[in-house]
Amino acid sequence: MASEQQLSAIKGAKVLMVGAGGIGCELLKTLALSGFQDIHIIDMDTIEVSNLNRQFLFRKSHVGQSKAKVARDAVLRFRPHISITPYHANVKDSDFNVDFFKQFNVVLNGLDNLDARRHVNRLCLAGGVPLIESGTTGFLGQVTVHIKGKTECYECQPKPAPKSYPVCTITSTPSKFVHCIVWAKDLLFAKLFGDKNQDNDLNVRSSDATSSSEHAEDVFERKKDEDIEQYGRRIYDHVFGYNIEVALSNEETWKNRARPKPLYIRDVLPIELIQQNGNADKSFVADDSSSVSAMASLGLKNPQDIWSLRENSRVFFEALRLFFVKREKEIGNLSFDKDDQLAVEFVTAAANIRAASFGIPLHSLFEAKGIAGNIVHAVATTNAIIAGLIVIEAIKVLQNDANNYRMTYCLEHPSRKMLLMPVEPFEPNKSCYVCSETPLLLEVNTSRSKLRDFIEKIVKAKLGMSFPLVMHGPDLLYEVGDDLEEDMVANYEANLEKVLSELPSPVSGGTILTVEDLQQDLSCNINIKHREDFDEEKEPDGMVLSGWTKEKDKTTSTENGASTSNASEAVSLETNASEAVSLETKEDSDIEIVPTGIESVDTGKKRKLPEMSDATIPDSSKNELHEIDDDDDGDDLFMLDDGNSDGSKKKRLQ
C-alpha cells in the first residue's frame, strides 16, 4: 500500500496524539497498523461506560482507568514491538511546553474542546511543529493541516460560539422545549442548588426596588425545620403557579402568544400521592451519592419514556427530596452536569412541567439529557473516517509534500456523489493575532526598565507610534491623548514610572504585549524576554528589539497600512517565511461548496481562494448542502438525519 518512501517516513517519525477518545482510539489503531513506531498520547480523561460503544480499545473492565494508558495496552497487544508512551495528564500542564512539542515531527489532535485546541495550536506554532487538527459532530467531521507560515493556523478564523438564549425568552416566553431546559438548568437548578450569590433572573418580580432581591431569595430558601415536602410544594407552586400568574397579568405579552396555564401541586398531585413518593421503595437506598436516582426510587425504568405531567411532578419532588436528604453537603455549590443522574432527572422533570404549562410537547429524560448537555450523538464511522484522513495527511506532512495537503470535510449528505470534500489549505490570515508574522521580540530587564523607557525607546522611537495603547491581555497598561479623563491620565502617568515587573498586570519574561496606535492602523505583538545585563556602549537603550522589519513594499501592506509612516529604522532584518510561500489556488479545483457546519465562515474575506468568494457559503451554521441529482441509490447516510450541524463546541455523548 504505502511506498518505500512513505514507509521510511513513517518509521522514522515521532508523533504526538492529543486525545485518546472517539477519534483517538481510531487514530491510534490506524497509526499502529500503518507502521508508525513511536507514538506518544496525552489524555487526561478516564474511561466511562458511555464511551464503550465506539471507543473500541476499551472494555467494561477498564471503566475508571486512564484512556491513554488503556489505549496503549490494547494496541500493544496486536502491535507488540512499537513504542507507545501514554500521559494521563492535561495537555495544558506546564510539563508539555514548547520544548516538549519540539521533539515531535507532527502533532495530531483528537480533542473535544476549543480551549485545548487553541492551546495546542499555539504551542505548535511556537515550536514550529506541524499540526493536524480534527473534529467530528455526528455525521460531520473535518481534518485540517496547520503549518506555521504555510497554512492558516487553527485560530486564523474565528470559531462560532455555542448558542445561547436571551433571558427574556427563557424567563417569560418559552416557545421551544430547549427554552424550558435552559430555564430548568440555568435558572431553577442554579437557584436551588447552586451558588446563592450568583445573579439569577428566575424571579421577574420586584415589589419595591431596594428589598426585592432579598425578598425573592426568601422564597427559594428552605426555612429552618421546614418539612422537605412542604418546601417542595412551596417551590412548585411558586415557580409553576404563582410566577405564571404574575406573567399572565402582563396582558401585552400574550397578545400574540398562547397563554400559559399556571400549575399548582394540589391540582396535579393530590397530597396522598406525594406522600407515597417518600415511602416508595425504601429498600432502594444507595450510599454512593452518584447513584442516587429519583427514577429508581419511583420505579421508573426506561429513560426513553415520556412521563406524564403527574410523573414529572413526582420526579420533581423525589429528586428535590433526594438532593436534600442524600446530597445536602453539595447544595449551594452544585452546577448542572449532564453526567449527574439526579440533576438530569430534576432538570428533565422541571423542564417538562414548565413545558406542560406553556403547551410545549414533553420529552423523555434521554432527550432532555441530550439537549441539556449539548450532546450530539457521536458516530463511530465518522471517527474512523476522520482518523484515516488524519493519517493520510500526517504521511504527507512527514514527506513535506506541501502541494498535496488538504483540509477534508466529511459531509452528512453526499455532494456530487462525494461524501468527503477535499479543499486546498488556506494561507495564514495575515492579521491573525495568534500566528500573524513575527511577533517582535524585546529583550529587556523587566525589573529595571520602566514603562516609560519602553514607550519612549521602543514604541515611539522604533515602532513610530504617536498615540500608543499598550495592552497586556485585556488589561490596558498605557494610553495617551487629550481626550482621556484626568484620573485615567494620572493612572497611566503612575504606570509610566513603574518598572515593567511591577505594573498592575506585571510584565515578565514570556509576556506578550500588544501595542496599537490610536490613529495609525497598526497593531503588533511583542514577546518580552527578560535579560539581566546590557552592554552600555552597544546597547545604550538597555533593551533590544528584534524581528521588526520596516515595510519596504507599501503595496503589500494593507492590514498594516500605516506601518511605514515613521518607523525610524529597521532593526534586525528577518524575512518572514510566510511572505515567501504562497499557496495559490489551482484553477482546476472544482470545489463549489464549502460545508460550514464546523468552521465559521463569516470572515471568509481574508481567504485567498478566488473561487471561494463566489462559492455558495451559507451564512448560517446549518449545513445547506443538497444535490438533487445524486443519491437515488439509497445511501444509508442520506437517510439518517442528525439535524444538527452546529457548533464546534458540541460535546460527544459521554
Place this chain on the structure above:
Amino acid sequence: MSGGIARGRLAEERKAWRKNHPHGFVARPETLPDGSVNLMVWHCTIPGKAGVSSLVLLLGHVTFVILSQTDWEGGNYPITINFTEDYPSKPPKCKFPQGFFHPNVYPSGTVCLSILNEDSGWRPAITVKQILVGIQDLLNQPNPADPAQTDGYHLFIQDTEEYNRRVRQQAKQYPPLV
C-alpha cells in the same frame, strides 16, 4: 491566552470611542484600585434625553411649538457593560444598578433589549456607541411587549402619572457628575 478576538475588537471600540462619542455619554474600561484597566468591563453613563426635543408646526401665521417632555432628563444613569471572550459573536451584558426602575430592566439591572439579544437584534457589527444610544432610546420608549419587571411595567401601563413621578425621582437619584 484566549479571547484575542474579543480583546482586539475591544481595543478597536476603545479607540473609536476616544476619537468620537456622543455628547454627555461616558464609556470607559473599568479601573481597579491597583491601577489596572480592564477592557472586558466598561463603566458607562447614559444621559437622559433632554426635554427640548420640540416639534415646530407652522400653520398659516401661527407657530405651534410642541415640547415633548422627557422625564429622564437630568439623570446620568450608570450602566456597566460586561463583555465575554465570545464578544463580538455574542452580545455583551448591560446592567443598570440593581432595582433600576424601567419596564424593560430586570430586577438584577440587566437590560432587556432586542439589539442585545443574540437571537433577534444582535449583530457583531453593533458598536458600543450604538448600544448606549439604543439604551438611551429605550429609556424614553419602553417596550411593553417585553416587560422585565412588574413594578415599572404596571405603572407604565396603568398609572402614567405615578410612572412619570418615579422616573423623575430616579433622575434625581443620578445627578450629573460634574
